[in-house]
Amino acid sequence: MPMFEIFETFITAQGDFTEEDLRLLRSHTTVKKIRRKEFLLQEGEICRYKIFVAKGLLKTYVVRHDGVEHILRFSPENSWATDHESMKTQTPTRINIEALENTEVILWTRESLDESCKTVPAFQTYMGRLMENALRITHERVLINLSYTTEEKYEDFITSFPDVFNRVPLHMVASYLGVSRETLSRIRHARIKQ
């Protein structure tokens, strides 16, 4: 399926979009294919795009002073990635967005995103819901960080993101959960034996 049609199928399920809406959205975006290990955003840059993943998988992460990576988010197909703050305030980002697989994305610049929201009200509504969801999920993640044991976090990840779980190496799950790869390996081992 052509890349933009994937997006059309997705967005049509999220709200009431007319043919004209879809045409407008298409005119505001560019599509891009990137290969595994390529970056869509790197620390120090100003974030230029809001990214829709039509196919493939992205990881959003920060690198600490000592070189340790912390994964903030995985974005598989039909999900989004960006640094909202850097894009909005035009300040350098601390985050990196990298493809874990060969990936096809649809890109909005700040201007074209504004334009899309202005000319396609259903898109603006969807963007609002997207932000609400992001906030809900992030709140949930804070709560999980505070109150779950490492085993529970691991369980939760598997059930919450099964599609991601079986496409990424274990050490990235560990990075997402905030534990060492060794610990997660041992937890998985103990779990399997049950």
Next chain:
Amino acid sequence: MPMFEIFETFITAQGDFTEEDLRLLRSHTTVKKIRRKEFLLQEGEICRYKIFVAKGLLKTYVVRHDGVEHILRFSPENSWATDHESMKTQTPTRINIEALENTEVILWTRESLDESCKTVPAFQTYMGRLMENALRITHERVLINLSYTTEEKYEDFITSFPDVFNRVPLHMVASYLGVSRETLSRIRHARIKQ
């Protein structure tokens, strides 16, 4: 200063509000005084209000099955509290909102909030910014949870929320950070000796 005027002063600094806007907002809200240890929301209820704190201090927290409390947020004056999800979907909440001091609040119901957004565009704009900020702060908190040592989390709390820090007992800071009160006590002790 009368309670609603505190809100007027605050909101006027956040956007362009006319006298008429402020009159409309006032007509959509109710004000309330609650005493220390009283609740504005309890687990199992459906959240009825979006809360602006004009004076005092609220804590938002969940209670785990084993009775352990996890504080999600402190809301001192000029900040907000609610369970957005429960309010939007009219489902029972898992969270509690309790006053840590005698507190004065301004309340919007779901209907009056919609009405305020519809009739006062500057208010809707502000609500959008409020959500963006909430998301930014929550993302930052996830990152802190993942990458900071307990000492660093404690430091960060002091500098990020100095006003809250010196109004709440240490064990609540511990609950917010996700460590035991004993550990935080020892960390503080070690810190003071430097």
Next chain:
DNA sequence: CGATTCTTTGAAAACAGTCAATCTGTGTGG
């Protein structure tokens, strides 16, 4: 195959949680 990348394992050390006892400060009522 050779080179990465990823995972596992063991042992030691660092860290945090738990439990129990004590200490401190605050405010209340007699």
Next chain:
DNA sequence: CCACACAGATTGACTGTTTTCAAAGAATCG
């Protein structure tokens, strides 16, 4: 004013978990 209760903070001893480091074992890819 004192005694007491109460909430909060601290401390020590112990336990349990996680990290770290080092080495070795799979698995994958060009």
